[in-house]
Amino acid sequence: MACRRSTTQRKMGRTNTVRALAGCLALLSVSACGSLRNPPPKDPEALADYKAANDPYEPLNRKMFSVNMWAYHKALRPVGRFWKNNIPRPIRHSIANLNETWREPSVFFSDVGAGKPRRAGDAFMRYLINMTAGVAGFFDVASLAGYPQHETDPGMVLGMWGVKSGPYLFIPFSGPTSFRDAAGYIISQGLTPINYAPRGYGLISFNWGYNILGTFNQFADETDQLDQLEHESLDPYAFLRSAWQQNRQSQIDALKADNRATVPDWY
Numbered sequence: 001m002a003c004r005r006s007t008t009q010r011k012m013g014r015t016n017t018v019r020a021l022a023g024c025l026a027l028l029s030v031s032a033c034g035s036l037r038n039p040p041p042k043d044p045e046a047l048a049d050y051k052a053a054n055d056p057y058e059p060l061n062r063k064m065f066s067v068n069m070w071a072y073h074k075a076l077r078p079v080g081r082f083w084k085n086n087i088p089r090p091i092r093h094s095i096a097n098l099n100e101t102w103r104e105p106s107v108f109f110s111d112v113g114a115g116k117p118r119r120a121g122d123a124f125m126r127y128l129i130n131m132t133a134g135v136a137g138f139f140d141v142a143s144l145a146g147y148p149q150h151e152t153d154p155g156m157v158l159g160m161w162g163v164k165s166g167p168y169l170f171i172p173f174s175g176p177t178s179f180r181d182a183a184g185y186i187i188s189q190g191l192t193p194i195n196y197a198p199r200g201y202g203l204i205s206f207n208w209g210y211n212i213l214g215t216f217n218q219f220a221d222e223t224d225q226l227d228q229l230e231h232e233s234l235d236p237y238a239f240l241r242s243a244w245q246q247n248r249q250s251q252i253d254a255l256k257a258d259n260r261a262t263v264p265d266w267y
Contacts, residue, residue: 036057036059036060036063037056037057037059037060038050038055038056038057038058038059040056053168053238053241053242054165054167054168054178054245055167055168055241056167057167057168057169061168061169061170061237061241062170062237064170064171064172065170065236065237065240067172068170068172068173068175069230069236071172071173072226076219077223077226077227080216080219080220080223081220081223083216083217083220084220084221084223092217092220092221094138094139095213095214095217096214096217096218097130097134097137097138097139097140098136098137098138098214099214099217099218100137100140100149101126101127101130101131101134101136101137101140102137102192102194103188103192104123104124104126104127104130105127105191105192105193106153106154106188106191106192107123107150107151107152107153108120108123108124108127109191110152110153110154110156110157110188110191111123111152113154113157114152114156114157114160114255116152116255116258118258118260119150119152119258119260122147122150123150123152125142125145125147126142126147126149129141129142129145129147130142151251152255153184153185153188154183154184154185154187154188154191155178155180155181155183155184155185155188155248156184156248156251156252156255157184157255158180158183158184159180159248159249159252160252160255160256163180164180165178165179165180165181165248166178166179166180167179168241168245169182170237170241175244176240176241176244176245178248181248
């Protein structure tokens with residue numbers, strides 16, 4: 001629900017199957033709600049702003065944003081603040097580390113798809129180290145070993161290879177996205193091995209549990225950003241849209257420009 005974090009780059013994100021379903025429902029809603037689409041203006045300056053915003057479904061998106069913020073003030077913010085203020089920081093960090101580690105296979109395959117072997121190698125090493133020495137991902141030992149977390153997802157890869165983002169979307173309880181990134185999220189779920197866990201081993205419950213906890217933990221960390229967004233922006237919706245789009249493009253540009261050595265330092 002807020003912009004992606006720049007330091008740890010733990011994503012807004014798209015961390016469970018519920019979000020994929022929400023994205024699909026949002027796409028269906030968009031296609032069924034033509035009356036909620038802004039037609040392109042005829043004035044040249046207004047048309048330039050319209051194209052720059054890339055938000056033809058702004059009426060619908062603003063309604064979804066309002067629903068999101070209503071739920072935020074009525075329930076999510078108090079619970080999120082309680083979580084942040086009462087759950088010890090080491091536990092919250094362990095939950096975040098767990099989510100990052102179990103997403104590393106998707107990061108690895110995305111790096112491969114981007115043609116970035118060194119990034120893929122780093123993602124592989126992170127997964128190997130944190131799943132073993134990091135006790136199934138609860139501790140980020142890989143960063144201490146020289147493999148800091150980085151983010152690559154199918155949406156970024158599609159953008160790198162020239163796939164247009166499509167219109168901007170705002171999905172309640174998930175946040176900003178686009179047609180391309182909604183499709184990328186669904187692909188990332190297919191690249192996450194635990195989603196194929198067989199029944200009877202408790203892994204399905206574990207998968208749901210760590211996803212829900214991770215999503216909520218991230219949301220709790222972002223309450224300060226949401227509060228600042230509301231208090232300091234004349235139009236929080238437009239500010240969030242612009243910030244998300246710029247940040248997303250900067251991630252794609254950084255992926256394109258990553259021309260580091262193709263083998264790890266230890267090779």
